[in-house]
Each structure stands twice: as structure tokens, then as C-alpha cells.
Amino acid sequence: MSQQSLFATLGDLSDEARHFIDGERRAGEGERLKVVNPGTEEVLAEFGGASAAQLETAVAAARRAFDSGIWSERPATQRAEILRRLVGYLASQRERLIDLAVREAGCPLGSAVMAAQVDAPLKHGFDVVDLYLSLPELEDNPLPLDERTPQRGGTLQSVRRHLPMGVVAGISAYNFPFYTNLWKVLPALLAGNCMVLRPNPMTPLAALIFGEAAQAAELPAGVLNIVADPGVAGGVALSTHPHVDMVAFTGSSSVGRQVAIQAAPTMKRLQLELGGKSAQIFLPDSIVEARMAAAMVCMAHAGQGCALGTRIFVPEADKADVVQAMAAVLAHARIGDPADPATTVGPVISAAQRDRCQRFVDLAVEAGARVVCGGKPPPGLAKGFYFEPTVLDTPDNRNPAAQEEIFGPVVTVIGYRDLDHAVEMANDSVYGLSGYVYGKKPNEALAVARRLRTGTVNINGGGASAYTSSGGWRSSGIGRERGIEGLRIYQQIQGLNILGE
Numbered sequence: 320m321s322q323q324s325l326f327a328t329l330g331d332l333s334d335e336a337r338h339f340i341d342g343e344r345r346a347g348e349g350e351r352l353k354v355v356n357p358g359t360e361e362v363l364a365e366f367g368g369a370s371a372a373q374l375e376t377a378v379a380a381a382r383r384a385f386d387s388g389i390w391s392e393r394p395a396t397q398r399a400e401i402l403r404r405l406v407g408y409l410a411s412q413r414e415r416l417i418d419l420a421v422r423e424a425g426c427p428l429g430s431a432v433m434a435a436q437v438d439a440p441l442k443h444g445f446d447v448v449d450l451y452l453s454l455p456e457l458e459d460n461p462l463p464l465d466e467r468t469p470q471r472g473g474t475l476q477s478v479r480r481h482l483p484m485g486v487v488a489g490i491s492a493y494n495f496p497f498y499t500n501l502w503k504v505l506p507a508l509l510a511g512n513c514m515v516l517r518p519n520p521m522t523p524l525a526a527l528i529f530g531e532a533a534q535a536a537e538l539p540a541g542v543l544n545i546v547a548d549p550g551v552a553g554g555v556a557l558s559t560h561p562h563v564d565m566v567a568f569t570g571s572s573s574v575g576r577q578v579a580i581q582a583a584p585t586m587k588r589l590q591l592e593l594g595g596k597s598a599q600i601f602l603p604d605s606i607v608e609a610r611m612a613a614a615m616v617c618m619a620h621a622g623q624g625c626a627l628g629t630r631i632f633v634p635e636a637d638k639a640d641v642v643q644a645m646a647a648v649l650a651h652a653r654i655g656d657p658a659d660p661a662t663t664v665g666p667v668i669s670a671a672q673r674d675r676c677q678r679f680v681d682l683a684v685e686a687g688a689r690v691v692c693g694g695k696p697p698p699g700l701a702k703g704f705y706f707e708p709t710v711l712d713t714p715d716n717r718n719p720a721a722q723e724e725i726f727g728p729v730v731t732v733i734g735y736r737d738l739d740h741a742v743e744m745a746n747d748s749v750y751g752l753s754g755y756v757y758g759k760k761p762n763e764a765l766a767v768a769r770r771l772r773t774g775t776v777n778i779n780g781g782g783a784s785a786y787t788s789s790g791g792w793r794s795s796g797i798g799r800e801r802g803i804e805g806l807r808i809y810q811q812i813q814g815l816n817i818l819g820e
Contacts, residue, residue: 332524336366338547339530340373341380342540348373352520352549357425357666357704358657364524369546374515374556377544381486381513382562384541391483391511395456399448402508404536405529406444409501412528413437416497419525421657424496425621425668425704429660432620439783440498443801444505446785451509451806456481460814469818476817481810483511484588485564488557490578492569492592493668494623494726496522499569499592502800504529504543507567510809515544517557519570521668523547558582565809568592571724572750572794579797590798590808592625593791594724595752598745599628600767602738602758606637609757610644617649617708617728618663623672626753626775626789630721632741635734642712642732646692649708654697666704667727676706676727683720688713688731716744724750742770751792753777774799 332354337344347367354364369377385391390398409416420426420436427433460477467475489503496518507514518526526545533543546553554574558566558581565588568578572594582589601609609631616627633641657665667673673696680694693709706727711720713731721731735741745754751773758764761778768776774790775781783789788802798808 332364333366336364336524336527336547337530338369338373338377339527339533339543339545340377341544342534342538344530344534345373347547350549352523352547354423354521354524355669356422357668358422358655360702360704363422368520368548369553371552371556374546374548374553377515377546378486378557378560378562380541381515381544384539385483385485385513389539390508390513390542393511395452395509395511398509398511399452401536401538402505403445403448405532405538406441406448406505408532408535409444409528410441412531413441415528416525419522420497423522423524424493425657425666427620427657427659427662427665429662430618430620430665432618432624435498435783436495437497440501443785444501447505447801447806448509450786450803451506454481454803454806473818473820476819478815478817480813480815481510481807482813484809484811485512486562487512487514487565487567487809488560488563489514489516490554490557490566490568490570491516491518491526493519493522494620494625496525500526500529502805503567503569506806507809508542510806512565512809513542515546515557515563517553518545518547520547520549554578555581558587559585561585563587565590567809572796575796588808588811590800591791591796592800593752593794593796594726594750595625595627595791595795596630596722596724596748596750597626597628597753597755597773598630598632598748598771599755600632600735600738600741600745600757601634602756602760602763602767603634603637604759605757606633606641609633609637609641610648613645613708613710613730613732614648614652616730618652621665621667621706622728622730623667623726625724625726625795628753628755629725629730630716630745631730631732632735632744633732635736638712638732638734642691642710645710645732649692649710652708654705654707655700656703664705664708664728667706668704670704672727673704673706676709676725676729679720679723679725680709680711680729683711683713683718683731686718687715688718688720691732693728716747722748738767742767746770746772749794752795753789755781
């Protein structure tokens with residue numbers, strides 16, 4: 320089936336929207352939830368959200384399933400087999416997931432970022448199962464010899480066990496909904512936990528498919544529960560519930576702080592993937608590459624990515640030429656309906672997010688920045704939440720547009736005097752999620768990268784793998800996602816000290 324006919328066939332998705340509680344797909348009994356296509360403002364689905372009672376039932380089901388040992392005490396190889404079937408079902412729904420990434424999240428069909436929306440997480444799903452099976456459940460503590468043979472006699476063996484946390488609440492983001500849902504569900508369940516997944520209310524449909532996958536894989540009832548609600552009540556309830564042991568959240572830093580506050584009284588484990596204001600530093604020998612830097616952000620899902628390099632640092636002497644070259648590249652951008660394969664810049668998620676882009680452009684100009692291109696909603700598009708790809712010639716790093724995460728197709732270009740100055744400005748941020756360094760001499764680029772205070776640095780390129788972790792420093796988060804660290808964070812350690820003869 321072609322993508323065009325797929326869109327025509329699916330139509331309204333309200334009938335497909337079912338929560339997943341204690342092994343069953345259920346209609347919501349709470350406040351109505353409306354899912355809007357950000358490219359057309361058409362209603363994709365309208366259905367009952369989960370009520371407070373249903374959310375309580377979901378937590379109770381997860382608690383009961385975990386405490387029974389039906390999942391946590393099952394051999395890891397058996398859990399892995401079931402979860403491979405779950406990922407296999409999701410892979411069979413690839414076309415549906417692409418459709419939802421376009422119509423629910425607004426990602427352009429022809430965008431290179433579509434691979435990160437669907438294909439990359441599907442591959443990661445199989446890879447993370449293999450990675451988990453390679454990790455030992457028991458590890459020896461490296462006691463020195465004199466402690467292994469205490470004076471009172473016998474032999475002391477000290478080991479650590481990696482055990483599941485218990486009940487995990489997953490709260491996912493709207494920009495890459497399938498990706499962020501998968502990277503909560505799979506690591507948590509592989510480690511033996513049970514979960515309640517609460518998707519972002521603007522993009523819940525990609526999460527509800529996991530309920531179908533759980534049934535197809537014959538996941539035991541209660542191990543995975545999925546509840547969506549239209550406001551903040553569900554997230555608050557999960558992050559404060561005494562029967563929830565861990566919260567894994569992806570979203571803004573401001574909401575992440577609130578989640579941490581709510582989780583503190585019950586001392587929950589936290590994994591927070593939060594905002595970013597990442598720097599791209601172009602060394603003088605790679606200035607020609609900078610002309611594409613703005614397009615790489617603006618055409619990457621309209622700038623809605625926490626790790627995107629929205630602060631671009633170039634030598635002061637080259638800045639005027641660079642911003643004009645960026646504008647020339649973006650002049651060829653095609654803004655419009657994400658379902659059109661020719662579209663290169665789609666919408667932001669909502670009218671509120673579009674207004675946020677405008678507000679920060681205005682604040683930037685008030686503080687001395689100059690709009691090189693863009694800076695407003697595009698003319699001629701009566702429907703949809705669009706904002707033009709925007710390049711700001713920014714006088715310094717203290718400009719509001721350089722300090723705050725905008726989450727839209729807006730970049731700031733800032734000149735540096737020398738590389739010390741570039742590093743100083745790159746580190747002058749409350750965020751620390753990612754960073755980028757471009758230079759023709761790898762050793763020089765690496766020397767700059769090593770000075771950046773951020774969770775990940777990409778040198779002359781980058782990528783994401785199930786085997787490598789990422790995570791934020793400072794206001795960009797707590798803990799790591801993906802890789803070994805992204806699995807171990809869903810486990811707790813029990814030490815065993817055994818004295819034998």
C-alpha cells in the first residue's frame with residue numbers, strides 16, 4: 320500500500336485509541352482527549368482519557384504483577400524472547416507508525432529525521448534485547464586478598480546482584496513519541512520491572528500501539544499498562560504514587576524539576592532526559608561546513624529536538640558570510656504539510672509552541688540580535704502550526720535566544736575571538752545535553768570537545784546506537800539512556816557477603 324493511500328484509508332483514529340490496563344485494551348472513562356494534526360489542525364482522534372480510578376487500577380496491576388514474581392522471577396532469556404515478539408509486532412506496524420509520526424507528531428514524510436522516528440527505534444528494540452542478555456546478573460566485588468581471607472578464618476566472597484527496581488512510571492515526550500516510548504518500555508521490562516506508561520497527551524497514539532504489541536507477544540497481564548490523559552493529573556499521580564518505585568521522564572527541564580520535586584518524598588529513582596541548548600563549534604579550518612548548520616537544525620523536525628545544536632559558534636571575522644550562506648540554504652526550504660513528500664520543514668506541535676518561537680525571536684531582537692531570515696509564521700498557510708526557519712545574528716551568548724531552549728526552527732549564530740572564547744561561551748549555559756565540534760584536524764577538534772561540559776560531544780558527525788548511552792548534565796537531566804547505563808538505571812544493586820569455610 321502506498322503512503323498516500325494509507326493516509327486516505329486510516330482516516331479518524333478514535334476507534335483505535337484504547338488504553339491498556341492489566342492485559343486488556345479499555346476505553347477511557349475520564350476527560351475527553353483530543354489529538355490534533357499539527358500540520359492541518361484537523362482532529363485525528365477524540366476519545367476518553369484515563370480516569371483517576373483507571374490510573375489507580377493500572378498502578379495496582381503493575382504492583383501486583385511485580386510482587387507476584389510472574390515477570391521479575393522469570394529467566395532473563397524468557398523475558399527477552401517475549402520482548403523480541405513485542406518488537407516484532409511493532410515492526411509489522413511500521414507503516415502505521417510512520418503515519419502517526421507524520422500526522423500526530425508533524426514530522427515530514429520525506430525528512431531524514433523520519434528514520435529516527437521509526438526505523439532507528441525498531442532496530443534499537445532488537446539490539447537492546449541482545450545487549451541486555453550480554454550483561455551479568457551477578458558480579459564479583461574486587462576484594463583484596465587479605466579481605467577475602469579474614470583473620471577469623473574462612474573465605475569471604477562478596478558479590479553484587481542487579482535486581483529490578485519494581486514498578487516504573489514512564490512519562491514520554493511529544494517530539495519523538497515512538498522512540499521515547501520504546502526507550503522506556505524495553506529497558507524497564509528487560510530488567511524485570513513492571514510499568515505504567517503515560518504518553519504525552521499531544522501524541523498518545525504511538526504509545527497505545529504498545530498495548531496491541533503486548534497482547535500479540537503474550538506479555539503477562541499487568542506487566543505493561545498504558546494510560547493517557549489530557550492534562551497533567553496523570554503525570555502528577557504517577558510521580559507521587561507510593562507504589563511507584565521509579566520515574567523515567569522525557570521532556571522540558573522545567574517539568575523535569577517538578578517531577579523530581581514530586582518524586583522526592585517517596586525517594587523514587589529518577590531518569591530524566593530534559594532540555595538542551597547545545598553548541599556547534601566550527602573551527603576556522605571548517606568554516607565552509609557551517610553554512611549547513613542552521614538547516615541541520617531547522618529541517619530536523621522543525622527544530623524540535625533537545626540535542627540539536629541551536630547555538631552556532633563561528634570565528635567573528637567569518638560570521639557575516641556564514642549567516643548569509645545559511646540564509647541562502649534555507650531559502651530552498653519547503654514549509655508545509657508533513658504528509659507531502661516534498662516538504663522539508665513541517666510544523667511545530669501546537670499554536671502555543673509557535674507563539675513561543677515568536678516570543679523568543681522578539682526577545683532576541685530587543686536584546687540586539689538581527690533576524691537574517693525567517694522570524695515569523697509563513698504567509699499563505701492558513702492552517703497548521705508553522706514557523707519559518709530562522710537565523711539570528713546574535714551579538715553575544717547572553718542573548719535570551721542563546722540561553723533558553725526554544726524548541727523550534729530557530730538558531731543563534733555567535734562569533735568567537737578564539738577557541739578559548741568559543742569554549743567559554745559554549746559552557747556558559749544551564750544545560751549540558753550534547754555538543755558538536757567540526758575541524759579538519761581530529762586532534763584539534765578533540766581537544767576542544769574534551770573541554771565542553773556536556774553529556775555527549777559529537778566530533779565531525781554523530782549518531783545514536785542502542786549500545787551507546789546519552790544523558791544530560793545540570794538542567795539537562797539525571798541518568799543515562801541507551802547503552803549499558805540505560806539498562807542498569809532500571810536496576811538496583813544488592814550486595815551479598817558470604818563467609819564460607
